[in-house]
Amino acid sequence: MDAATRPFRWHRNFSAKVAAIPMIITAMVVFVGGTVWTVVYSFTNSKLLPREKFVGLDQYERLWGSSKWLISLENLAIYGVFSLIFALVIGFLLAALLDQKIRFEDTFRTILLYPFALSFIVTGLAWQWILNPDFGIQHIVRSMGWESFTFDPLYNPDIVIYGVLIAGLWHETGLIMCLMLAGLRGIDEDIWKASRIDGIPMWKTYLFIVIPMMRGIFITAIVLIASGIIKVYDLIVAQTGGGPGISSEVPAKYVYDAMFLSQNLGQGFAASTMMLLTVVIIVVPWAYLEFGGKRQ
């Protein structure tokens, strides 16, 4: 068979298209189809079952008038911003401190990655216990003699989201640290030599030379943390169930509750449309800046 003949080329390109089609179709049908469906039905007053009775923006008005929704948004914002900042900063600092060959490195990295390999459900339950004032950290510190020590984030509506944040950080920081370690390893030895000869202080070398060089790693890390933030539902369900009261609700749980607990489908659709919109507003410009320019 002559590989250079046209029929083969054509056949090959054709096969390539066919090979990619199952993936594209499934993604199309499920994600685009499902999303469009949800958006359309967010303009209806569907209760227990989806109904095609359109009521304009009613659901959205009710949504933005709901204190539970506002609390959910606030919680997600706090959780999102802090988990992004802390995971990156802690992950990078620890990695910079450890930036050398460590004995039993594969094992060390495996242990760092274990939390990330566990379900959020397990993470949530474990931390529910650690943060329990009667058995966990508060109890241990008190039994060591500091009687007035108080650390009960899960029972205090004002700070409950920070209790969830701690669990979330535990879940992902090891992963970020692992990524950062790999990134630091990739920095050329000569860079360090050159900056030392020029007498540039270490922190400046990190901030202005090393970190910009690790751009790719930082992007990977940010994408991973961000997709974890959107997924925060499981963690809340396992760790606090949204409580005390409604103080640790998050948007995904709001949607779920509206759909399956209070039989208010339209409200759930409206809330998930808002979530979608938020993601689009944040992700699209960023993705465009990040990847759009590299087209050539």
Place this chain on the structure above:
Amino acid sequence: MARKVTTRRKTINTVFAWMIGLLIFFPILWTILTSFKTEAQAISDPPVFFFFDWTLENYAVVQERSDYMRFLWNSVILAGGSTVLGLIIAVPAAWSMAFVPSKRTKDILMWMLSTKMLPAVGVLYPIYLLFIKLGLLDTRIGLTIVLMLINLPIIVWMLYTYFKEIPGEILEAARMDGASLKEEILYILTPMAVPGIASTLLLNFILAWNEAFWTLNLTAAKAAPLTAFIASYSSPEGLFYAKLSAASTMAIAPILILGWFSQKQLVRGLTFGAVK
């Protein structure tokens, strides 16, 4: 920065590293230890570490109360099935993107990945309805398909990056020697990409194993995997920590063990291919 370092510094470093490792591992270790205690010892004051009467009682109770083996079996089928299914669809797609790219390839890839950033609740109800219509609610087949779909973008993307590292000339040479397309993918490309495929497999398996959002919402009893199993222990058993720990340990043990014996793949996979 592999700068000159003294042996002493190196030792300090290793000790420091392992202290961090231990700190991170502690909640897992504590859960495992607690699962072997009696309920009284689990909340004893002061807490006991290793010197308690080790007991398997909690495991027996958990197994008896909620048939662990059934959940485990469901988890294995769901995670394994969705991984295999995903691979069957993703390998040809990644091959076509890596070796026969068109102008759109990068866009399609980005778009695929961006679907991972969308909140899953956005498509929850349509899929729920579809499941009711097709009678797939609380079935392993339905859930396997959903798990495959949500992880497909990641599989395709990871395979694509691994395939990219394979020089196209080798495939060309195989074609010159008369290999058909099927043979080219099956006998040349796949064996060369085995390390990458293994990491992808492991990552996907773990992601599917841990998936809670979809499994909690689309199953009731028959097809429920281990995530549903532990979730069922969270509220009513609130204060029985030793049993809760036993349930958690049983749910995480397969992943911990699997990860321990495939450390290289685990690191590569869980860092999404960024750590080679």
